[in-house]
Amino acid sequence: MSKNLKPFTRKTKIRTRFFLRKYPALLYVIKWLLISIIIGILVGTASAGFLESLSWATDFREKHRWLIAFLPLAGLIVGMLYYYYGKNVEAGNNLLLETIHEPGRETIPFKMAPFVYLGTIVTHFFGGSAGREGTALQMAGAISDQFSRLLRLNQNERKVLIISSIAAGFGSVFGTPLAGAVFGLEVFLIGKIRYNGIFPAFASAILADQVTKLWNVQHTHYHIDFIPKIDLSSFVYCIIAGIAFGICAASFSKMMHKASSLFKSKIHYQPFRSFVGGIIIAVTVFAMGSTRYIGLGIPVIEEAFGKQLPFYDFALKMIFTVVTLSAGFKGGEVTPLFFIGAALGSALSLVIPLPFSLLAGMGFVAVFAGATNTPLACTLMGIELFGAECGVYIAIACIVAYLFSGNNSIYTKQKIGEAKNSRSEYLVNKSFEDL
Numbered sequence: 358m359s360k361n362l363k364p365f366t367r368k369t370k371i372r373t374r375f376f377l378r379k380y381p382a383l384l385y386v387i388k389w390l391l392i393s394i395i396i397g398i399l400v401g402t403a404s405a406g407f408l409e410s411l412s413w414a415t416d417f418r419e420k421h422r423w424l425i426a427f428l429p430l431a432g433l434i435v436g437m438l439y440y441y442y443g444k445n446v447e448a449g450n451n452l453l454l455e456t457i458h459e460p461g462r463e464t465i466p467f468k469m470a471p472f473v474y475l476g477t478i479v480t481h482f483f484g485g486s487a488g489r490e491g492t493a494l495q496m497a498g499a500i501s502d503q504f505s506r507l508l509r510l511n512q513n514e515r516k517v518l519i520i521s522s523i524a525a526g527f528g529s530v531f532g533t534p535l536a537g538a539v540f541g542l543e544v545f546l547i548g549k550i551r552y553n554g555i556f557p558a559f560a561s562a563i564l565a566d567q568v569t570k571l572w573n574v575q576h577t578h579y580h581i582d583f584i585p586k587i588d589l590s591s592f593v594y595c596i597i598a599g600i601a602f603g604i605c606a607a608s609f610s611k612m613m614h615k616a617s618s619l620f621k622s623k624i625h626y627q628p629f630r631s632f633v634g635g636i637i638i639a640v641t642v643f644a645m646g647s648t649r650y651i652g653l654g655i656p657v658i659e660e661a662f663g664k665q666l667p668f669y670d671f672a673l674k675m676i677f678t679v680v681t682l683s684a685g686f687k688g689g690e691v692t693p694l695f696f697i698g699a700a701l702g703s704a705l706s707l708v709i710p711l712p713f714s715l716l717a718g719m720g721f722v723a724v725f726a727g728a729t730n731t732p733l734a735c736t737l738m739g740i741e742l743f744g745a746e747c748g749v750y751i752a753i754a755c756i757v758a759y760l761f762s763g764n765n766s767i768y769t770k771q772k773i774g775e776a777k778n779s780r781s782e783y784l785v786n787k788s789f790e791d792l
Contacts, residue, residue: 389557392518395504396525397564400497404529404565405572407474407496411489414482415652422648425484428639432485432631435476436685440627443472446499449687450491453498454770457519457545460512469499476687484642485635486651486677487688489530494689497526497565517554520545521561528562529569532576536738537562543731544768548775577655579662579721581714584746594709595719595750598702599757602720605701606727606758609675609694610765616683627685634684638677650677654696661699661717665707671700690767691725698724715750718743723754727762730771 418424439447446452446469456462477492501522505515520541528537538559542550585591620630642651649657650673657670678693702720706713718739726735732755739751760777 386556389517389521390560392504392508393521393557393560393564396497396501396518396521396561397568399500400522400525400561401529401565401568402572403470403496403500404493404526405569405574407477407489407492408530408569408574409572410474410478411481411653414478418482418484418652419648422484424482425639425642425648425651428483428485429632429635431479431483432635432684432686433628435479435687436628436631439472439476439685443468446472446495448770449473449495450768451770453494453519453523454545454768454772456498456502457516458770458772460515460519464506465499465502467499467503470496473687477689480681480686480688481652483635484648484651485638485681485686485688486654486674486693487681487686487690488653488692488694489689490527490691491689492687493526493530494523495526497522501525513553516551517557520551520554521557524558524562525565529565531738532566532569533738533741534562534566535559536734536741537566539737540729540731540734543734544729544771546772546774547730548773548777577659579659579718579742581662581712581718581743581747583712584715584750585712587749591711591750592753594711595753596757598705598709598711598716598719599723599754600761601701601705602698602723602754603727603758603761603763605671605675605697606694606724606762607765609679609690609697609724610728610762610767612675612679613683613690613767614769616679620683620685631685634680634686637680637684641677650674653692655692658696658699658721661703661721662714664703665713666700666703668701668704668707671697671704674700690728694725694728695721698722711750715747718747719750719754722751723758726755727758728765728767730759730762730766732756732759 446466448455452465456465473492473495477487477489480487498519501518505518510518523544524538524541527540528534531537541558541562542554620634624630624633638651642648654674660666674693674696678690682688682690698720699717701724702716702718703713705720706716709716722735722739726732735755736748736752739755740748743751
């Protein structure tokens, strides 16, 4: 190096150090932006492939309904796959939450991604009632956590990585990146948000959603025809509806846990649980002569925004989903919760004088908010899906449903960071498995 360049190089280093001291967040942003790009590309691509596969499986089953007769056998095979080769990833979403709470755990096995993908496609191909969120989150977490050692992340950084992967999976599979980011920050610890993960969560969710869109994957769009101006009476109606949604969410969570315990206590060999559950679902579907309550149920959700549905729709979907998932079939609870909430909201228009499409939209996100204890994420999701005009209605319904769902959750490893009210302070730092 020439003598003329040495002073210049020295000055550049001094200026760089001074700049980094003045703006310490710059290195953090650069580091997590690069990590978020990796997460966004991989998770967005995985979500796109999963959504396309799921759409194909659903269409094929609806054209060949005789496939439902093989649901018990399909459940037995997937159950054996998990029993003999996938016991360490069987916990699913709860494993992701455990890893956030205890980041010193071993790396999430990569096999979680192909196992849950295959299991979910099989569930939908043969007629189980399940969703897709659980699969997207587990695929995202399994893929992303492989980089924790490669990038030499410490325990706190690994927490942020898993949170970001959850945000990316949720945001990309539903096309709601803002809700996905807040869901990742909100879901693992009720009442508290980890703000050092806010940039990676939003960056990962937005990038993953954009990558999914680049693959030309289409998300379902819903429309609320009429949104009345908010006044005292509509405010009261929102609270009443929110109470109903919260009770519904709590009932679903309780039914899931009790049904799972029943299957485990009565059938000790795990693969047989799916076999028996498959028989129950298949026989019921053929007896009813309808596939209305299996699969994702997207057509019925769209129907809820277009006309007033009967009260039994939400109850039947709840029963089908509880039996399917409690028996050990793979998938998620969220899209069935959308069905349950939208159907209940649409039916409530019989007694609550608000537009059925608005009530369907409120129920769509509020029952989910109550079942997962994520009112902020669900409020954002409602705004992203239905527009800001209904934001006040959505927010009231989600918050009230969250409060009235009590100490219940579909995720047993979700922890209570701050109790919902002062009378429940003793619950802080407990998980729902302990309650």
